[in-house]
Amino acid sequence: MWTNGDKTVPFVQMPSALQQRLYALAEDQGGYFTTSQVRGAGIDHHAILKMRRRGVVERISRGVYRLVQFPPVPHGQELEATLWPAGGRYGVRGILSHESALRLWELSDASPPRLHITVPRRYRVRRAVPRYLRIHYTDLARADATNYEGVPITTPRRTVIDCAEAGLAPRLLRQAIADGRRAGRLTRREADALLSALRRRRLASAGAKA
Numbered sequence: 001m002w003t004n005g006d007k008t009v010p011f012v013q014m015p016s017a018l019q020q021r022l023y024a025l026a027e028d029q030g031g032y033f034t035t036s037q038v039r040g041a042g043i044d045h046h047a048i049l050k051m052r053r054r055g056v057v058e059r060i061s062r063g064v065y066r067l068v069q070f071p072p073v074p075h076g077q078e079l080e081a082t083l084w085p086a087g088g089r090y091g092v093r094g095i096l097s098h099e100s101a102l103r104l105w106e107l108s109d110a111s112p113p114r115l116h117i118t119v120p121r122r123y124r125v126r127r128a129v130p131r132y133l134r135i136h137y138t139d140l141a142r143a144d145a146t147n148y149e150g151v152p153i154t155t156p157r158r159t160v161i162d163c164a165e166a167g168l169a170p171r172l173l174r175q176a177i178a179d180g181r182r183a184g185r186l187t188r189r190e191a192d193a194l195l196s197a198l199r200r201r202r203l204a205s206a207g208a209k210a
Helices: 016-029 035-040 045-053 076-087 098-104 156-165 170-183 188-209
Strands: 002-004 007-009 032-034 057-061 064-067 115-119 133-137 145-148 151-154
Touching: 016 032, 016 064, 032 035, 032 076, 035 045, 045 057, 057 076, 064 076, 076 098, 076 115, 076 133, 076 151, 098 115, 098 151, 098 156, 151 156, 156 170, 156 188, 170 188
Parallel strands: 115 133
Antiparallel strands: 002 007, 032 064, 057 064, 145 151
């Protein structure tokens, strides 16, 4: 067992200094870490390969690993999804967005078949995207992203806007706005503005069809 502050975490034996550095990388990411983070921390990638052979870490996807004995965390799949873009050579952390963010915020009954993340427009995918993942390309403003239970995620307001632009059913959008206002995730001003924008969009669509 190894104690880090008030946390006690079981580990397979490995060098103490390396153990602490690796834990520091993964602590706020549900036990997950990426090869780009390993390089940034000055850790020899070959050491990670040795740990994998010894069962200390497991490979989740290309460039993404997890400490095997790290305690399970909520939203582990969402954490993994946001880390997937960072597993490449030019690592960029993804932001949970669209219907996946709507679901994590508990703002609607939407249940997307894939996890949605947003990455900067400059990011280029140079490897096969997992089937469970849907990538959107947008340069988010700093105010449009936050952190929810350890997961990088678009704010409720931005999430509703993204879902509207992606064509989510108006019924689900209205539900999301109402639930967001009720739960205090949206201010009254934000909720009113979103509802007004939704009505204008519907009127514009009707006019275009006439």
